Amino acid sequence: MICGKETGSDRPVCEECSRPKISSRGIERVKVKRCPSCHSVMLNSWGDVDGDDIPSSIVEKVYHVKEGDIVTSGDERNLRVSFSGISQDSGTRVEGTFLLQISSSTCPVCARKLGNYYEAIIQVRGGTGNLREALDFIVKTVDSSPSRDVFITRIDRLREGYDVLISDKKFARAAVKRTAERFGGTTKETSHLVGLKDGNELYRITLSLRLPDFREGDIVSLSSGFFIVKRIRGDILTFVNIKTGTTVQSKLRDMKDYSVLTSDNIREARVLYRQGKTAYILDPFDFREKAVLDSSSSQSIRVAKIGDELLVIN
Ligand SMILES: [Zn+2]
Ligand SMILES: [Zn+2]
Structure with a gap:
């Protein structure tokens, strides 16, 4: 009489409850949600269960049995899972059965993706025909983020360059910084109030990244003479005066009234x-x-x- 089912006088516990299991409250139900878009699975928080093998992931997470023997039956809405193996808590052999219920629910990350959510726009401009290369670098940087909350919402191709809409402000800043270090360039950040959420002001930022219109090895003509571009690192330029051989440094943002001769x-x-x-x-x-x-x-x-x-x- 554990589950309350009538059993008759000859046996105190019904057949189901008499099976060995960890819980004494009858067959436990374990409910998980699975996102139909990204297939990530949630028990307590999104992604805490391995979506490729939900039963064994649950057995490990909930019953603390690693690499146990698992038998499943039924369909996904009501999967009956029986397991046996060594408990990581007691070190003894345990076995049990639970009902696994998998329901469909869009995870917050996919909800934001589907809602075209973004916190930052990176505007990539300028360059020497290497805008596409810079864009690819940004995309690769975003893809390499271990966080699922970081994603590209949209890329707009414009006549003057690319606009990259990104879900995460902090990451967008870091990506722009890395891209400027790699390709050289000046950056500027502006923020815009876009609305209110739960009483808080919501800001979006625009990060302008302007790549230099010359490369290392090019000659630039400045008011003080002709210079070879020796090094471009972020905003810092190193030039060598062609006539005197002297090295000078300048900030990219201070460069005005110059013309470029290529290599x-x-x-x-x-x-x-x-x-x-x-x-x-x-x-x-x-x-x-x-x-x-x-x-x-x-x-x-x-x-x-x-x-x-x-x-x-x-
Ligand atoms: Zn029972
Ligand atoms: Zn999802």
Whole structure:
């Protein structure tokens, strides 16, 4: 008479209750929810049960029997699970039976995805034809997040670049930082009030990431002369003055009034002969003999073509 079922006078406990089990309250029901979109399963919290093998995951989580023998019967709405194995609590052999009920319920993450939820927009702009590469880097960074709460809601392709809508502010900031470190670039954050939720103001942020329009190896023309871009790291640029060979650093955001000459404007030139500080070379751009200032004794020198002028690169 454990479950209350009539058993007759010859036996005190019905057949079901007389089977060995851990619970004495009759057959236990274990209810789990499974998300129809991502198939993650919830007992107490989403993802705490292995969706690929719910019965054995429950046996381990609820009954503390690891790698027990499991027999199931019935259908998914009412799966009868019998198990036996060594209890991790007592170290002795135990067995039991429970009814597993799997119901369908959309998890909060999928609910947000389906609702086009996002907290941040990353605007990727500028670049030297490497916007797509930067976008792929952002997507890869998001995909590598171990958190299920981090996802890309949408990517918009615009004429001027990409807008990436991301579910998580903090992660979006980190992704922008990593992308700027990798590709160089300036970043700017603005936030917008989008509404109220439970009395709290809800903000969305926009993260603008502008990639530089030159690469390492390009020549930029500044008011102080011509420089080779030696290094781009985040917002910090390292230049080498072509004429003097001196190294200068600048912030990307401080770069104004400059023009870019690509590395196509730099070539190797053979020195034909020298006279004092003048080297006579074969111009690698038009194959005519030219005189340039160079006090080295190299057989060949690197020159940059800037307008009609040939400059020796130190
Ligand atoms: Zn019973
Ligand atoms: Zn889901």
